[in-house]
Amino acid sequence: MNKQQRESLAKLTKNWPSTMQFDVSMTSYSSLRAGGRAAGLIDIHTLPELQDFLVCLHEQQLVFRVIGRGSNILVTDKGFPGVMIQLKGELEQVCPVEAEKVEGGELLVKAGGGCSLGKFLSWCTKQGLSGLEFMTGIPGSVGGAVRMNAGALGGEIGDRLHSLECVDACGSVIQVPRAELRLSYRKVEFIGRIGRDRERDIDALVVASARFRLIPGVQEEIRSCCTGFLARRKGKQPTGVASAGSFFKNPTGDAAGRLIEAAGLKGHCCGEAMVSPVHANFIVNTGKSTATDILTLMQQVQETVFQKFAVRLEPEVEII
Incomplete structure (x- = not known):
């Protein structure tokens, strides 16, 4: 995001309940407690604010993502060049x-x-x-x-x-x-x-x-x-650890957790990212895992399951 784009967004949101933030770590905005930095982040409280903001992003040729409660996203360590939007106030x-x-x-x-x-x-x-x-x-x-x-x-x-x-x-x-x-x-x-x-x-x-x-x-x-x-x-899911819920989509006629467990991957780690011993379709952050750790573990799980069962697991988590 260049200086002119920052100035335009800052000017638009100057008197809003929440003003623009720039160069924001997404670690605190993801339930996985990991992720790179976003060029910008904004809380939007009303429908007119949302309309005006999206028009401004369009004019400035900036991309955006709405992150909701951050329970199903992971921003790569490369970061996100656009603006993350959270809907607040009237919009919640x-x-x-x-x-x-x-x-x-x-x-x-x-x-x-x-x-x-x-x-x-x-x-x-x-x-x-x-x-x-x-x-x-x-x-x-x-x-x-x-x-x-x-x-x-x-x-x-x-x-x-x-x-x-x-x-x-x-x-x-x-x-x-x-x-x-x-x-x-x-x-x-x-x-x-x-x-x-x-x-x-x-x-x-x-x-x-x-x-x-x-x-x-x-x-x-x-x-x-x-x-x-x-x-x-x-009773069936890990508690007390950072996760994004079910990490992979269930393939037709089967369950991702069953395949991952059958592949012997429960407890498998990459850095501080781990396939949960409680439920194999949960990747959990046991400490200070990076997004790269989580994505590397994801790829290892996909490759192992594919080699053993010829099934390619698709992530349910949105990789940004």
Whole structure:
């Protein structure tokens, strides 16, 4: 990022609740507690701020990534030349949609893209709204979960998705109904052309908010269900160490953790990065691992599993 680009971003955000930060280590912004430096980082609190900021980035020819809660990203030690965006304020709130939006007994709920999944599920429980209990214990933000169609224990967030509100590089707000999306395992794609008759790539947009179809239920039953899902996750996954959750996507008809364990890689280390002895599909940072350590271990796991089982594991974690 050159001086002129820095000055433009600094000027735009001068009176915002959060001003631009430059040359930021991403170690504190990743649940893996590792990563290189980003040229810039900003917290954005409102939809108009987001629109103005994306327009400025476009004019300055700067790339960006929204990092949510940092639970599924790893910035390489080379660093990121653009701006990391975190959605805050209005863009992390939850609220029910107008009463007339109720469809077939289901209530539409709007959650900001920056809202943590934990906060969202807690709100749903208190309101007696069911449908996403299986997401309990999954870290990250609503926007990030939607972008990768996150899921667990047989469910996916896309099962309850109604529509998205996105912002493009030109600052335009685009309403995307569920019918215009193709959701598959850990992937979301647009079908055809959306808005301005141009093809869209979800990676080029920011998910400002998402609406979900939820089912009115009994608060205590929903809370009990969430508690049960959380207990199942905690009993099988490492705790007390830095990780990004499941590191690899499950190949069709199999489980990445089973393959990695069968390859004898539980406990295998590279520097201070380790394949968890608790669950083989977790790469954990046992101390001060670098991003290079984690990526080297990832490649070693991929190569060993491929040699033994002719299966190429794909990372679920986004490498930036």
